[in-house]
Amino acid sequence: MAAKTVLIVDDTRLNRELVKDLLESEGYLVSEAENGREALHCVRTQPPELVLLDIELPDMSGLDVLAALQADPATQNIPVVALTAHNQPSELQRFLSAGFVACISKPLNLKMFTQTIATFFTAHS
Amino acid sequence: MNQHRHSETETKFISAISHKLRTPLNAIMGFSELLLDETYGPLNEKQAHYLRNINVSGKNLLILLEDLIDLMNLRWGDREVHLSTFSLPRVVQEICLAAGPAASSKRITLSIQNDQEVSDITADEAKLTKILQHLIMNAIRFTPEAGKVNVTLRLSSQPPAHLADAQAPQFLEVSVADTGVGIKPEDQERIFAEFYQVPATNTPEHKGTGLGLTIARELVTLQGGTMWVESMEGRGSTFVFALPLSAAQP
Numbered sequence: 001m002a003a004k005t006v007l008i009v010d011d012t013r014l015n016r017e018l019v020k021d022l023l024e025s026e027g028y029l030v031s032e033a034e035n036g037r038e039a040l041h042c043v044r045t046q047p048p049e050l051v052l053l054d055i056e057l058p059d060m061s062g063l064d065v066l067a068a069l070q071a072d073p074a075t076q077n078i079p080v081v082a083l084t085a086h087n088q089p090s091e092l093q094r095f096l097s098a099g100f101v102a103c104i105s106k107p108l109n110l111k112m113f114t115q116t117i118a119t120f121f122t123a124h125s
Numbered sequence: 126m127n128q129h130r131h132s133e134t135e136t137k138f139i140s141a142i143s144h145k146l147r148t149p150l151n152a153i154m155g156f157s158e159l160l161l162d163e164t165y166g167p168l169n170e171k172q173a174h175y176l177r178n179i180n181v182s183g184k185n186l187l188i189l190l191e192d193l194i195d196l197m198n199l200r201w202g203d204r205e206v207h208l209s210t211f212s213l214p215r216v217v218q219e220i221c222l223a224a225g226p227a228a229s230s231k232r233i234t235l236s237i238q239n240d241q242e243v244s245d246i247t248a249d250e251a252k253l254t255k256i257l258q259h260l261i262m263n264a265i266r267f268t269p270e271a272g273k274v275n276v277t278l279r280l281s282s283q284p285p286a287h288l289a290d291a292q293a294p295q296f297l298e299v300s301v302a303d304t305g306v307g308i309k310p311e312d313q314e315r316i317f318a319e320f321y322q323v324p325a326t327n328t329p330e331h332k333g334t335g336l337g338l339t340i341a342r343e344l345v346t347l348q349g350g351t352m353w354v355e356s357m358e359g360r361g362s363t364f365v366f367a368l369p370l371s372a373a374q375p
Contacts, residue, residue, distance in 0.1 A: 110158050
């Protein structure tokens with residue numbers, strides 16, 4: 001069975017490294033992007049099965065990246081999870097309304113994080 | 126208008142601090158946990174011990190950050206009360222469930238007393254949850270091995286003595302009683318001041334942020350209520366808060 005593919009988009013290198021190492025140790029195939037434009041390029045050239053998207057990116061916001069993915073028929077069905085250091089309930093609600101399938105707050109609880117990702121793939125397979 | 130704009134600026138500032146600090150905490154807590162899970166090979170005792178120190182310090186820093194953000198929001202940010210109707214016993218049970226591991230690690234019995242069968246109330250659920258979390262965690266923290274922590278729920282149509290002038294259709298009174306170390310009379314008011322911790326209890330096993338009671342009391346006051354403590358040194362403490370309930374039970 002082919003490994004499940006995930007794209008992690010975060011401008012903080014340490015956050016990308018943590019998520020990549022963690023998910024790779026669980027058998028996922030992980031690619032990285034450090035800004036919005038790179039994220040859109042990655043999704044269009046090598047569509048992953050799941051995108052983990054930070055909200056605060058240097059060139060555009062995670063919400064804009066999501067909107068661009070939703071506007072393109074080729075990418076609109078790829079599920080996107082917000083991975084963010086925002087944790088106010090009103091902010092998280094705003095992200096969910098925008099179309100993120102889930103919001104995960106940083107700092108990550110690693111066990112809960114891997115469980116959420118695994119549950120997600122089970123539910124969508 | 127000015128007041129409103131002021132509060133919006135402060136809220137943005139508070140949100141930015143929270144965001145900026147959470148990002149490095151993610152790396153500190155995440156990488157130490159990844160190593161502790163021995164994903165990349167076995168650790169010797171010293172390495173595991175140091176990594177646990179790093180991980181626990183990260184967690185404590187996160188708790189301190191959350192308490193500070195709550196306090197800043199109370200003082201300068203969002204002070205709105207959001208009313209909804211919810212089951213109070215469910216909220217208390219959920220908090221006790223979450224506090225279960227902390228209690229059982231000291232063999233403390235956690236119980237809920239609800240003789241009047243208080244059920245749905247109309248209040249600010251998020252604020253009430255925070256208040257109860259702080260009181261219950263504090264009670265567990267200051268209660269020695271094999272002690273007891275009891276939460277009592279009461280409703281009354283008469284205002285409690287501490288809220289004699291208040292007018293409302295109903296009053297909620299919640300007490301959290303412990304069999305802990307107790308509080309000297311001269312400390313019973315000071316413990317509500319931010320960062321104040323009774324010197325003798327300011328030890329690693331009692332570690333807290335020193336902000337919990339300040340936050341809990343301010344959250345109660347914000348809703349028109351009051352909080353006090355009844356305690357005898359060596360015999361335990363009972364923290365009580367009373368809130369006017371704006372609408373009668375549905």
